[in-house]
Amino acid sequence: MGGVVVTSVERVDLAVIDGLATCGVATVHEAQGRTGLLASRLRPIYTGARVAGSAVTISAPPGDNWMIHVAIEQLQPGDILVLAPTSPCEDGYFGDLLATSAQARGCRALITDGGVRDVRDLTQMNFPVWAKAVYAQGTVKETLGSVNVPVVCGGAHVRPGDVIVADDDGVCVVPRETAVEVLEKACAREVLEEAKRLRLANGELGLDIYSMRERLKEKGLVYI
Amino acid sequence: MGGVVVTSVERVDLAVIDGLATCGVATVHEAQGRTGLLASRLRPIYTGARVAGSAVTISAPPGDNWMIHVAIEQLQPGDILVLAPTSPCEDGYFGDLLATSAQARGCRALITDGGVRDVRDLTQMNFPVWAKAVYAQGTVKETLGSVNVPVVCGGAHVRPGDVIVADDDGVCVVPRETAVEVLEKACAREVLEEAKRLRLANGELGLDIYSMRERLKEKGLVYI
C-alpha cells in the first residue's frame, strides 16, 4: 500500500545517458538483446522528442497524483519521472503546473502508463510526455503511494536510477548496471548499420548482404 | 427507435461559450467539480483546435448518417454537432461534403463516438472533429434517428443546448444551466493557477506551496 520514499538513488553518468539518447530507442533495444521496451500503448504527446534520463519512479493509486509532488522533490537535473498506477487508470495525473515544477528541477520528461492533460501547454513548454492516454480527468490527493521503488510500467520492470530512453518509437529502459556496455554496443551497431544503409540504398539486397539465400533454401523456400 | 427532431433548443449566450473555449477543457472540467468529460477515445483529427459551442445532438443507428442531414438544418452559428451512434460503430458518418454544409451554417465542430473520413480535407477547411476513429467506411440513409434529444456520447450525458468545449485534451460538456457559474469558476481558477505557475517555475515545491508535508507524515509516509 505504498508509503515509502527512497531518497538515495544511484544514477548513471549523464554522458552515458546522453549517448543513449543519441542512439534512440530501437538501437538501444537491439543493443541490449531486444529487451527493455515498454508497451506500445505509451505514445508521445508530440513527435520529434528524443530524450534519456535517470528514472525517478512513482507508484501511485488510480486517480491520485499526490505522490508526484513528493517525487518532484527527489528530482535531479537529467531525471525522468516514471509513473505507474497500481491498477489500470487513464486519469490525467499530470499537467502544465506539475510540468513547470518538474522542469524547474531539471526533469526531462514524464513516462506514464496513465493519462496526461494540458498537452497543448506541455508541447509549448517543450516538455515531452509518453502516456497511455490524453485525458483531462482530474485526480485527488488522498492516498499514499511510493517514490523510487521498483515498478512495472508499460509491462517493463523499472528500478530507480535505471536509464529511460524515449523517442517517437516509444520507450526503453536500460538497467543502470549495464548502461555503459549497452551504449558501446549501440554505438557499434550504428556504425554497422550506416555501412549497410549505403549498400541497401545502392540497390544491393539484404538477401545477399546477409547471405540468406542458402539458409532459405535449406528451410524449404520455393520460388514459383 | 428515434424519429424525433426537436426544433427549439435553448442555447447559452455566445459570450459565455467563447469564454469557456478560452479556458479550455481541463480547466472547465475542474471548475465544474471534475465532471463532464467525454471518453479519452474521442481524439481530435488535428492538433491545436480549441472550440466551444452549443450542442446539436444526433442519435443515429450504426452505419446510417441520414440524421446528420436533418441535424444540419437545425444548426445555428456557434453550434457543435454531437453524434452518438445507438450502438458501437466506427463508420465514417461524416466527411468533407457534410462539413461544408455544416460550416456554411456556422457550425464549429463535430464531436462523435463514431468515425470520420476525409480528414485531410477537413483539416484544410479548418473544421475540427473529435472522433473515435478515422475510417472511410461509407454509410446508408435508411433508418430514422433523432435530433436534439438527450444522448450519451463518449460516456457523457449531453442534452441539446449544453455547452461543448473541446481541445487537444479532449471534450467536456457543461450543462447549459450552470455555464455562467462554471465560466466564473474557471476564470478564477486560471488566475490562481497563473500565480502558482510562477512560484513553481521559480523552484518552489508543491509540497510547500500546498502545505502537504504534515498531512503526508500523518498518513505515514516514510523517507528512507
Place this chain on the structure above:
Amino acid sequence: MGGVVVTSVERVDLAVIDGLATCGVATVHEAQGRTGLLASRLRPIYTGARVAGSAVTISAPPGDNWMIHVAIEQLQPGDILVLAPTSPCEDGYFGDLLATSAQARGCRALITDGGVRDVRDLTQMNFPVWAKAVYAQGTVKETLGSVNVPVVCGGAHVRPGDVIVADDDGVCVVPRETAVEVLEKACAREVLEEAKRLRLANGELGLDIYSMRERLKEKGLVYI
C-alpha cells in the same frame, strides 16, 4: 506454414494506379460499392501522404521479418508492400534499413497489420507506412512465410497485384480486375461531389439537394 514465393505477378497499369491515388481512399471505397477498406487500426505514421501501388504481399509469422527481405527482391517500381502477420502481432517488423532497401527498388509504402519502428527516419525519408502499432520490438529470421500469396490484412482480402490506395483516411484495396472501372467511377464521383460542394457551401441543404424530406416524412420523422 508458408514457404512459397510467387515471382510472376500481374500488375495494373501505373497510370491507373496513379489515378486512383489522386482520388483517395474515401472516393475509391465508395466507387467500388463501399468495399475494400482495411481496418481503422492501421494508421499512417505521418499525415499528408497519399499513395497507390501494386500489392506485393507477405505472410509472416509473429515476430519474424525474414520474408520482408525475400519480398523486397520481388518489388518493382510502383509497388507497395502488404505485410500480414499469421497471428496478431505488433512487433516492429520494419525500420529504416528495410525502408532504404525497398525505396531503392521503387517501393512506395508499407501497409502492415503489425508494428513498425524508426518512424522518425521513415518520416525524414518520406517513406510512408500504415501500421497497427509503432513499436521498436525487434524480430528474428527463423521461420518461413510466403510472398505474393493472397493474404488477409487488416480484415481485407488482398491478392498480389491488387491496387492499394492509402491516405490519411486509411487504406483501401482494389482488385486488379476492376481497377480501371473503379477509377472511372471514382473520377465521375469527384465531379459530382464538386458540384454538390458548391451548392452546400452556398447554404443549400442536403435535405433539399438530395430530396430527402418526403422520404423522411414517410418513414415517420416528426418535428417538435
Place this chain on the structure above:
Amino acid sequence: MGGVVVTSVERVDLAVIDGLATCGVATVHEAQGRTGLLASRLRPIYTGARVAGSAVTISAPPGDNWMIHVAIEQLQPGDILVLAPTSPCEDGYFGDLLATSAQARGCRALITDGGVRDVRDLTQMNFPVWAKAVYAQGTVKETLGSVNVPVVCGGAHVRPGDVIVADDDGVCVVPRETAVEVLEKACAREVLEEAKRLRLANGELGLDIYSMRERLKEKGLVYI
C-alpha cells in the same frame, strides 16, 4: 465532485419489476424501441441469473468503494445497485462482505462498469453481478462520491428508481415513468414471438412470414 446522497427515491411497483424480469433483456429492449442497453462489456459472473430491480445508483471515484457502504443503507428489498466509476476503472470495488450486507437488505444484484472480486463466493451466495472485469484489486475509502444521482453506467443513462433488467444477454434500463407501458408491450411481444416460433420451427421461412420477398426484390436483390 460528489458528496450527495438522495434518500427519497421513487420506485416502480415490484409486480411490474418482476414482470419485466420475466420478459428478459432482449424483449424489454425491443419493447421500448431498442433503447436502454448497457454496453456489452458488462458480463454476468455466472450464467442463468435473470433479475430486475429498482436502481440505487452510485457515482464513485476510481479505486474508492466508500460510497457502496453509504448506498447499502439506502437499499430497499427489490433494489439493484448500479455503480459507475467517475473514470474508467476495473478495480474490485465489491466482494463477498459487501454482497452479504446488500443481500441482507434485500438487494438483488450489482451492476458495475468497474470490477468485482470474490466471484466464487458471490456465485455460492446466489448474488449475481454484471461487471466489466473480475479483478481482485482492493480499493480505498478516502474520497466522496454520490448516491442516488443520475449516472452514466456502461454508456447508458440511469436515474435512481429506474428499473434495471439483467440476464445472460446483458443489462437494460427502463425509465421508471414508462415501466408499465414497456411491460405491456414486452408481454404482447412475447405472445407474438411464440406464435412465430412455432411457424419457424415447422419450417416456414421468415421471408414468407414477414412478406419480405417483394421488398427485397425492389431493393434489387438478385439470385444467381
Place this chain on the structure above:
Amino acid sequence: MGGVVVTSVERVDLAVIDGLATCGVATVHEAQGRTGLLASRLRPIYTGARVAGSAVTISAPPGDNWMIHVAIEQLQPGDILVLAPTSPCEDGYFGDLLATSAQARGCRALITDGGVRDVRDLTQMNFPVWAKAVYAQGTVKETLGSVNVPVVCGGAHVRPGDVIVADDDGVCVVPRETAVEVLEKACAREVLEEAKRLRLANGELGLDIYSMRERLKEKGLVYI
C-alpha cells in the same frame, strides 16, 4: 454494396465434415499447415459444443440482419451460417427465433464477427454460436447485403461451401478443395499424438522424445 444471393454452392461430403468435427479445431488447424483460424475474439456462448459444417456466408451491413432471413432459405442440413458485418459491429443480429428457423432447416451453428442475443434460449435449444459479443441490441431490415459470396470473418477468408470447424478452442475454416486431404492428415496426427501422450504421461520429456537437446545446445542455450 451487396445485393447478390448465390444459390448453388458446392459442399463437401458430410462424412468428411463430420470427421473434421471429431478431430477438432486445434488438430485441423495444425493438419492444414497452421492456417485457417478465425480470430480469438469469436467465443462460444456455451462450452462443450464441437461442430463442423458447410459455410453459408452472409455479408451484412452493421446493425442490419435482413440477409439472415435470405440466407436461411439457402441452408441445407449440415450447414453453418457465417455472418460477417461489413464494418465492425457487435449488435445482436441473431436470437432464438432465427435459431429456431435455422435449426428447422438443419443448420448446425452460427459463426459471427458480430453479436448474438437470447443466449439462454440458444443454449437450451442446443444451438451453438461463436460470436464477438453477447449483446441484445436489435437490428433493422433496410439494406441489402449478400449471401454465399466470399467474406472475411474474424480475419479469415471464408468462401461458401468451405468447411467450418468450431469447438471450445475457437473456429477454423478448411477450403473445400483440401478438406479430404486435411482430414487424412488430421487423423494421422491424432494417432501420433496419442502415442506421444502416453510417453509424456509416463514422465518422458519432450526434450528427449523430440530430440531437442542437441539443437538447443547449438543455438546456445546455457544451463546455470
Place this chain on the structure above:
Amino acid sequence: MGGVVVTSVERVDLAVIDGLATCGVATVHEAQGRTGLLASRLRPIYTGARVAGSAVTISAPPGDNWMIHVAIEQLQPGDILVLAPTSPCEDGYFGDLLATSAQARGCRALITDGGVRDVRDLTQMNFPVWAKAVYAQGTVKETLGSVNVPVVCGGAHVRPGDVIVADDDGVCVVPRETAVEVLEKACAREVLEEAKRLRLANGELGLDIYSMRERLKEKGLVYI
C-alpha cells in the same frame, strides 16, 4: 535475447503454499498490502479451480513454445508454470500434450499472458490455466528464450520460486521472502472477515461496524 536456464530455484515450503491457496487471491492480495495482482485479462479456462505453487518462469518469443519443453524438465511437484511472451502474443503456446507432460511432473497449473488451446482436454484433465486468450494458433520451435529468470507477466514482476496463487478472481504473486508473513496476515484477515460477515448478514451496516459516519460528515457528505 534469452538462452539461459537457471536450474537451482529456491522454493517456499509446500505447507505455506497450500495455506495461501486456501486463502485465495483476494485475501492474499490484501494481506500483502494490495500488491502482486496480475492483469485482469488473464482468465481461468474453467471456474472453480483454486491453486498455489512455486513459479517456474518462462520468457518466450512470440509464437515460439520451445522453451516450455525446457521448462518442464525444471518442474518439481507443486510448481506452476508462468509463461511471459517477450512481446504481446496470444498464440496457443500450450495444449493437452504439454499439459500431460507438466502434470506428470507434478505441475499444478499454467499462468500465461499468451494463449492456450485444447481447453476441453485441459478441463477434463483438471489442469487449470489462466491465460489472456483461448486460441488454437500453433507455434514454432526456433528461437531461444529463458527459463527461471525474472519476468513481467500480466503486468506483475515474477521471479522463479515466488508463490503464485490463482482462483476465479485471477492471479496473484507473493515474493518468496514474505510468503510466511503473508500467510499469517491472510489467515488473520480471514478470521476478522468471518466475524464481520456474520454482523453484516444480520443487517448491521458497514457504516456502523467501521464507524464511518463521522468521517463521511467531516468530508462533507450531505443527505438530501
